[in-house]
């Protein structure tokens with residue numbers, strides 16, 4: 001059982017406010033039971049009942065080095081001694097400049113220009129708007145390029161632009177009337193393969209469909225938007241090997257820009273600093289957020305090429321500037337945390353740990369393979385998913401209203417692990433500093449949850 005520290009200060013009054021006034025994201029408030037974390041250390045979260053819970057989803061896929069890391073804490077304190085916030089609108093700050101330099105240095109070749117925002121959705125909005133404006137302002141304008149090509153089941157955030165290129169209908173269908181049209185290709189899924197396909201020819205199959213769409217909408221597409229390697233909110237859907245590389249080649253061949261959404265998969269999560277590196281891809285835009293600050297503060301960035309930047313230059317009267325900005329874009333406290341986190345990734349050999357613990361995770365998860373409700377177990381770096389199905393043969397999932405994934409994760413809480421599922425998919429994404437013991441505890445908790453829900 002879990003062991004607690006001293007019980008945090010939490011009373012009925014706070015609980016009532018949490019239920020009645022604090023509107024939680026992606027949460028049915030009529031059923032919400034307060035889960036309050038007022039302290040944390042390393043991979044551990046401490047809740048209001050004094051429970052010590054392993055943060056099995058890195059506080060929504062963003063924590064890298066654990067909570068309250070002394071180096072990141074100190075970097076933020078040091079920055080506080082100078083200034084907490086200055087604007088990026090016509091002004092700058094040494095720490096934000098230094099982070100821009102590091103990002104240019106660390107990202108794939110050609111990404112020389114950094115635009116800051118505060119969250120992943122905004123980083124995507126920036127890329128979409130920049131791509132759109134680029135085609136209108138480049139030396140040989142092509143203003144008819146107004147469309148975006150998105151992947152089936154994509155998720156790029158919750159602002160209206162990012163939802164427009166998203167495709168998770170349970171989240172997005174409600175807002176359809178508010179969205180701009182996007183062209184949608186298939187979801188390049190390695191589990192539910194197209195009829196007649198094997199894993200080794202799946203990429204070619206999907207790419208053919210993308211090629212067809214690019215031909216059909218020739219000259220009208222501004223950019224392709226892709227989550228490299230793993231489509232997170234779709235259910236940690238893993239793309240077949242070669243798909244990302246193939247999309248880059250298609251974008252080049254059809255003279256379309258490529259936006260890589262590294263918000264969830266970047267910052268070491270897949271075992272590469274950037275998922276694009278796994279297939280030697282250099283996109284035209286790279287969006288990063290979540291783990292950029294180590295999972296500490298809201299910092300996001302959109303990186304792009306000099307070619308895009310140049311199309312926005314001109315005299316003041318020409319109005320070619322990018323009229324877009326976020327109050328806290330490039331916030332120095334967040335940038336200080338990001339710089340400290342990037343140093344730690346090098347100093348602590350974080351990528352090496354992801355590779356090693358990823359293998360441990362895979363090995364531990366193989367214990368669940370024979371469970372009749374487990375349809376698929378997939379992993380890339382320290383992203384793993386256990387997909388629950390009603391029928392293994394047909395791969396049909398449980399009706400979502402049965403909330404099987406949620407029930408398993410609820411049971412895992414009693415084994416000291418906090419997980420948050422995506423429908424029938426149990427997501428395992430521990431902080432990148434985790435050890436084999438942590439992995440063992442997470443998998444044991446899922447095993448326990450499966451037993452409690454399906455055999456209990």
Ligand SMILES: Cc1ncc(COP(=O)(O)O)c(C=O)c1O
Nearest residue numbers: 119120121155156157232263264
């Ligand atoms: C791939 C991807 N892009 C964008 C976002 C949006 O990021 P944010 O929640 O910081 O707006 C997310 C969030 O989960 C994501 O997974």
